[in-house]
Amino acid sequence: MTVAIAQRNDPRLGIALMALTSFVFSAQDGLSRHLAEATNVYMVVMIRFWFFAGFVILLGRAQQGSIRAAAATSQPFVQIFRAVLLVAEICVTVYGFTLLGLAQSHALFAACPLIIAALSGPVLGEKVGWRRWAAIGVGFLGIVVILRPGVAVFDLAAVVPLIGAAMFALYSLLTRLVSRRDSAATSFFWTGVGGAVAMTFVGLPMWEPMSPADWAMMAVLCMTGVLGHWLLIKTYEVAEAAIVQPFAYLQLVFASAIGVTVFHETLHTTTVIGGGIVVAAGLFTLWRERVRRLKESA
Structure with missing residues (x-):
């Protein structure tokens, strides 16, 4: 107990943990890409969420005393929708990995904080000032650079990671919305269990046999999922x-490195430049969000 209190509000430890978390999630993305190409996206996400559901059930019982207490919510329909939205987003994003690779997919997915900022007004009723709107505009110019207009015919596959980013942005906003009445532990419980139930209906009909090597990778994928969330x-x-949130962008760096070294992806200069623009705009919106909250709490 004493250790937990001593570690609280430790920025250096928090940054180190976020960097490690980003690496674990990047490794998870690499494993997901391989397994989705070897079998299919739906089965991979289903098995991953079975394992994840077991984790959140154990965690809920440990933290809340019982499964009923962990699941207690006054907004079950929103919680269920969040869970379904998240598993759908993961399916879309992993499918994007198989189409575009890790590097370009993550460069486009980096637009997620910008989409969150743009949607925070209609979803949460928050005011978005001109500075954040300017950052959103700059960020989407970065996306245009990544898409390389004029260099090649526009690839519709590039829309897939952007759809995934938009879905995750909405999921994040709904998570903020339910947090007004539910604890983080309750939302975490519904995410894992609801997602597992939803994916079982979709994934079981898509079941395919896997090689022993792929089953071993699947086991590692499940463990990285739990480790990453922990x-x-x-x-x-x-x-x-x-x-710590700005350091989550390290996932773009780690995922790109895995894509280049493991999957032999080509990292285009436009992807690096455009990704840098998107990340810079995203960091600015995070900073403005912090300034806004500090003003509200003052």
Whole structure:
């Protein structure tokens, strides 16, 4: 107990944990891409969520005392929709990995904070100032650079990661919305269990046999999923979200490195430049969000 109190509000530890979390999630993306190409996206996400559901059930019982207490919510329909939206987003994003590779998919997915900022007004009723709108505009110019207009015919596959980013942005906003009445532990429980139930209906009909090597990779994928979420929980326990959140962009760096070294992807200069623009715009929106919250709490 004493250790937990001593570690709270430790920015250095929080940043280190976020960097490690980003690496684990990047490895998870690499495994997901391989397994989705070897079998199919739906089965991979289903098995991953079975394991994840087991984790959140155990965690819920440990933290809340019982499964009923962990699942207690006054907004079950929104929680279920969040869970279904998340598993659908993961399916879309992993499918994007198989089409575009990790590097370009993550460069486009980096637009997620910008989409969150743009949608925070209609979904949460938050005011978005001109500075954040300017950053959103700059970020989407970065996306145009990544898509390389004039260099090649526009590839419709590039829309897939952007759809995934939009879905995850909406999921994140709904998570903020339900947090007004539900604890983080309750939302985490519904995410895992609801997602597993939804994917079972979709994934079971798509079942395919896997080689022993792929089953071993699937086991590693499930463990990285649990480890990544556990590290993320610990990250937010020891440091403020506003401090550590910018370092989540390290996932773009790690995923690109895995894509180039493991999957022999080509990292175009336009992807690096455009991704840098998108990340810079995203970091600015995160900073403005922190400034806004500080003003509201003052």
